[in-house]
Amino acid sequence: MAVETAAGALDPVAAVALVGALGVGAQWLAWQLRMPAIVLMLAVGVIAGPVLGIFDPQRDIGPFYLPMISIAVAIILFEGGLTLNFHTLRDAASGVKRLVFIGAPVGWLLSTLALRYGAGTTWESAAVFGGIMIVTGPTVIAPLLRSARLARRPAALLQWEAILNDPVGALAAVLALEVVIVLNTAEQFAEATWTLVWGITVATVLGIGAGYALSWAFRRAKVPEYMKVPVLFVVVLGVFAVSDLILHESGLLAVTVMGIVIANANLPSYEEMRRFKEHATVLLVSGVFILLAASLDFSALSQLTWRSILFVIVVLSVVRPVTVFLALYFTDLPIREKILVATTGPRGVVLVAVAGLFGERLIGLGVEDGALIGPLAFILVAASVVVHGFTLAPVARFLKVTAAEVPGVILVGGSYWTTGLAETLKKAEIPVLVTDANRGHLRRARELGIETFFGDVLSEGAELRVDMAGYKIVVAATDNEAYNTLVATDLGPEFGRENVYQLAREKAANARHALPSSLGGRTFAGNATYNELNRLMWQNWTFRVTRLSEEYRMKEWREKRPEAKLLAFIDTAGEIHFIGKDDEVAAGPGVRLVSMLPPGEAETVSEDQKPTSEKKG
DSSP states (O other): OOOOOOTTOOOHHHHHHHHHHHHHHHHHHHHHHTSOHHHHHHHHHHIIIIITOSOOHHHHTGGGHHHHHHHHHHHHHHHHHHTOOGGGTGGGHHHHHHHHHTHHHHHHHHHHHHIIIIIOOOHHHHHHHHHHTTOOOHHHHHHHHHHHOBOHHHHHHHHHHHHHHHHHHHHHHHHHHHHHHHHHSSOOHHHHHHHHHHHHHHHHHHHHHHHHHHHHHHHTTOSOGGGHHHHHHHHHHHHHHHHHHHSTTHHHHHHHHHHHHHHTSOOTTHHHHHHHHHHHHHHHHHHHHHHHHHTOOHHHHTTOOHHHHHHHHHIIIIIHHHHHHHHTTTSOOOHHHHHHHHTOOOOOHHHHHHHHHHHHHHHHTTOGGGGGHHHHHHHHHHHHHHHHHHHHHHHHHHHTOBSOSSOEEEEESOOHHHHHHHHHHHHTTOOEEEEESOGGGGHHHHHTTOEEEESOTTSHHHHHHSOGGGEEEEEEOOSOHHHHHHHHHHHHHHHOGGGEEEOBOTTTTSTTTOOOTTSSOBOBTTTOBHHHHHHHHHTTOEEEEEEOOSSSOHHHHHHHOTTOEEEEEEOTTSOEEEOBTTOOOOOOTTOEEEEEEOHHHHHSOSTTSSSSSOOOO
């Protein structure tokens, strides 16, 4: 039986499908255009919603609209908690504590003052909304960090602050709302305080208890492997719902604590769970932003005045910088990192969702300007997303707090061949790291001044000591084919499977030894094996970097170098691309080819005589 819908309304199933298509489509388009995904999602939602009227969440989805957002935010915060392993804090620990314990109350106070004297709201609305404004939005920070490629410490500071302050901000707003309720009703202050303390305590205990219980069950195989993720989801929703029944919005604290407990439990199946949650979070972030942008009411925005614009400017240019500098004043963090954190404070989903809910509650209490909280929240989110979305990466580059100007290459295995390739890439100004568990294999690379890591690239030590954000490509090139496959398989989800390579396996063509396509990385260099490449090195083959030009094109290079083994090319932006099977070479002027040449061809005076600045042939 068909479901009847109002005139012009979408069927609920079609509406949900449209949200997914718009959200994921916007993220994909942003990736193609190399622009901040959050900005594009916001624009797509506004165009589909209030501008064209194609989609209205309240009309098309109905009463499930707000619960969907609440559940999505809970799962997003839980996944954020799963990323907060205490080992990743290291030297950022002091800064994170200060941003939470000092920055949160200072930010609350300054935000309240900005609302009262900037936007002109009453003290009641200012205190409640000021508490919500503590949050900096993990739903926004995560995509921004992914595209900006910051250095490890400032990235950790922003990520931890965003995730920890989200529930703190929601609870601060709850506290302020309880005070407003006491002042506007007959409710006793002691009773309101007890409700708040009881709710926070229960939320914390629930989160810790559920986290430890799940960790115990997973570690002792009380839950089969195929049911771990479903059980995880059900427990997250249960903890969120129970905690919210006791104190509204305390569920955010409970699921965040639960995620942190599981992240630090050192579970064998943790990585699989975390990656699945990351995929779910990408979908949820896309969906929530589309829903919130599409539900924007332009008539509500008409209530805003020039003071609202002043309020946004004050928050971005005064409140955030002052809060961060006061919180980090006595730390030994470099001034460049303090400036970056101080100028980066995008707001996100939790701010809009909680602000809309509390605005309605204030109206119910007789605080008329509670109606301004929703529109103020939206323009603050929109402004901060656009400003930080377009400025974070340039500001980070200007302050020199990015992982690297040019994405680098990790070469796993300190062989004769990888050392030669690393030397060539270094001369071509490509960041390169050689890793090996045998210190002797790294001796030659260290003598050449090449950056090295002694240890297993999959170890916790590598995660703590190697700034993975500075590298784009991984090449597994040890003499152990099984280990190469393990490295490529494990690092594939983190770097993208299109950026993870391994040397071809000796017996890969044999059906008895063939591996599924889901295992291992891409092969390159014409499916060359470890033994083949190192044999060429002992036969005095050499590496060359050749620049193409209008006069010296790919065709001429091929004619002069018929036996050359082409490994990669460096585009005009300075990024390196290894050449796998069926990959096309962007062989335009200015592109540099990285290859191996036999002795006879290498000795010929030609275009290839110097690694990075060749003459015409």
